[in-house]
Amino acid sequence: MKILSIANQKGGVGKTTTAVNLSSCLAALGKKTLLIDLDPQGNGTTGLGGDKKKPGIYEALVGNKNNLIQKTKIPFLNLLSGSQNLAGAEVELLQMNKREYRLKEYILKNFKDYEYIIIDCPPSLGMLTINALTASDAVLMPLQCEYYALEGLSYLLNTIKRIKNKFNPKLVMEGVILTMYDRRNALSSLVEKDVRDNLSDLVFKTVIPRNVKIAEAPSHGMSVLFYDIKSTGAQAYMAVTSEFLQREKKRVLNDN
DSSP states (O other), X not given: OEEEEEOOSSSSSSHHHHHHHHHHHHHXXXXXXXXXXXXXXXXXXXXXXXXXXXXXXXXXXXXOOXXXXXXXXXXXXXXXXOOTTHHHHHHHHHTSTTGGGHHHHHHHHHOTTXXXXXXXXXXXXXHHHHHHHHHOSEEEEEEESSTTHHHHHHHHHHHHHHHHHHTOTTOEEEEEEEESBOTTOHHHHHHHHHHHHHHGGGBOSOOOBOOHHHHHGGGGTOOHHHHOTTSHHHHHHHHHHHHHHHHHHHHHHHHX
């Protein structure tokens, strides 16, 4: 089982979009996948047609309740929904024993049958994100092609280093995905060059373009792959998923 957090302390960078579409593409390839929506906004839940009113990850973390999984319209893809209740979980978790390990222990106890667990983190470094990173094998960072991109990246890399030293020694940086890329905009090219010069192979070769179908899909409760498979957005996320799996295969071979 591979547990992957999609994280960035900055909001509006394509984090939830990446979580929804990567998990959908993995499921489309027959990989048994679970998306955990750890963001109080619950956009990942909406993006997969889930019900935010039903018990979900909040009840799992705070109440340790079971049987909370929602099935999606996509075979092989299940959902553990998020809701506004998670905003209160930040405070409630502070009062609990082993508070940083609540999500990790819940996953290991209840979700051993999945090949991939994708965690959509909130855009902040609180107890929810700390729980996600403590539970994860790796972190994938969507990075919007804008001026302040590298500043946010540096902050996340420092966060990963602290979590690794204190709670999760196996945590690694899976990579960076450039999102909202506009080839007509010189700034996108400049940011891409800057990020690749600084991070080299950590940056995925595939970039996610600005695409109206990506923006429309959540309003239909669908990932872009199932909303319009022929769109440039869907094709880009399929390519990202293929690259992700190739990286996984290479890592396993190197470890052996």
